[in-house]
Amino acid sequence: MRLWLAHYWLYIKAHKEMEEGGSQLVLQTAPFDARFPYTNQTKNCWQNFVDFHRCSKKLGEEHESCKYFKRVYTSLCPKGWVDNWNDQVEAGTFPGRI
């Protein structure tokens, strides 16, 4: 526990230094998701991809919630998978329920 607290402190310190330096790059990535706590993250990537498409169907791609799903699946899914799924969505052969 103490070990991880020490690391967390280092992490916060590094981020603070970066913020003070006025960096143009914001370090952010898909956060921990309690639905997918295991080593296997395949479903995490898939679910966020499907959620993005459901969301954009309902609210439009530019909606803030949909942008979040897109950011998460872009961070998690390999580009090859996303390209393949996008082709399937376009062709109407995507196996997920959108």
Added chain:
Amino acid sequence: MLNNFFYIVNVCGKKDIPESWHLGFQEAAAPVMEEIVFFHDQIMFLLVIIVIVVLWLLVEALNGKYYDRDLIDGTLLEIVWTLIPAVILVFIASPSLKLLYLMDEVVSPALTIKAIGHQWYWSYEYSDYQEETLEFDSYMVPTSDLNSGDFRLLEVDNRLVVPINTHVRILVTGADVLHSFAVPALGIKTDAVPGRLNQAGIFIKRPGTFYGQCSEICGANHSFMPIVIEAVSLDRYINWMLSLSNE
């Protein structure tokens, strides 16, 4: 003579690269690897005690000094020789389980990197920042192209750049067959399975260059797809990322 001395010092000393007759671990660069080394040392301590006690008992038994022709069973003796190994096993199992769950932990990461195993090279993707994913392939440098001081079969053309003191999530998958993403100094070894994303967390404590190799037999050139991680400060990482984004 002096050369031999330095060779022995090198072999026994810890470092970030594997060498011939390198019997110990590489220098730990991540907390998980430090814990693995502690665990190994603890087990070695128990192992030495067990070996000495067993050898002593064997020698005593063969000596025949304590021979007792009337001894048929001994309840107390049996309880003792059952309980002692059980307690020793508990002392091994409990830190082992602690370590197992520690290795599974991915503390809220600041960065996600995807490592994809191909026959026979690794490709990496950074897709946290911009619309376009930054992706590149990492091939081994053939022996004929090595510079002086390079490590044969370990150098690659494009290294994976990772910031230090940052929680990083590595997602590993395979594009064709099974591979395994392993870097001993960081204490990670994750199977790259086609169609599945495996997650591993790393936290590098110091700058350096860390070498690893594919650790799942994946075909003819399995031995020739090394992994090189360049750990740099967060500033340098950001500058590197910005310079690539501006290109």
